[in-house]
Amino acid sequence: MAYDDSNVALPTAAHPLANPGYGKRSASDPLPARAVTFRHLPAREAYVAGFIDRLPDGAAMDAKTLAKALPLYGQQAVRTALNNLSATGHLRRVRLRAEGSDTGTRWVFHTYWSRTARDNEWWARLLDGDVPGAEPDPVAPRAPREPAPKGAPSDVRPKKAGPSPAYTALAQLGRTEPRLTLSAADCAALEGLAADWLARGSDTTQLLRSLAAGLPEQVHSPRALVQRRLRDKMPPELPTPDVRTPRNLMECTDCGVPGRPEALPGGLCRTCRDAGAGAATASHAALSADVVRHRVDQLRIALREPCRT
Incomplete structure (x- = not known):
């Protein structure tokens, strides 16, 4: 049963903030706040969602703190409402690796809130840094090119770069071993293999030592011998290190167990999803339609009264 006015005014100005770097974070959301924004939700979830939606970024989002600010529900009811709001796509709990920490790995914890209900794929993109709907940064205007000084040449040639380390090593080979003296053309032709x-x-020392070791008494073609040794003694390729950017993790909204989005559909782990489904089934079976209507009537009467401070 939906609640008619889920955006009823509730005191949010005095709501406590979380520690710096924690608490509520608003996701990219073009949907404006309206009186019917959360009408698709049950009464309790709409009531909690309307309050959360007006909280500033950085506000404390744990069930205990929210329950103290909400007059109609206790901590367990708020916790269940948060789980349901997660399952319907309005929030996700995320742990992010803190940058520049001097004490090793440190995580901060956010509760991302979206006024629009989002699917699991949208939240997974948000977790990986691809914020849907974010506008790209505008291209910075290029500074106008200053005119060349009067009397300066119109086409100034850039300075020629020096020889590469590979070319330099081959050029020094003749000084290390005169029998392997190479010409400039030889160094240019063999530069790729040395690189x-x-x-x-x-390094260059290992390269020169490998090329000059165990030479015959006479070397008739230094270029051919160096080329052969560069190919035959080529060291193996180094394995590419598996350097992965630390990925952010999502948390189960209920128990806080971390995991990737695909392991937490609806923001809940399998255990909490199963427990929530069982509790919902038992609750629906225990409450008759008359009891539900009576409780909703009580809720509406309480919300029409002035809010407690």
């Missing part, structure tokens, strides 16, 4: 050595973790 592969350096890219695989070898």
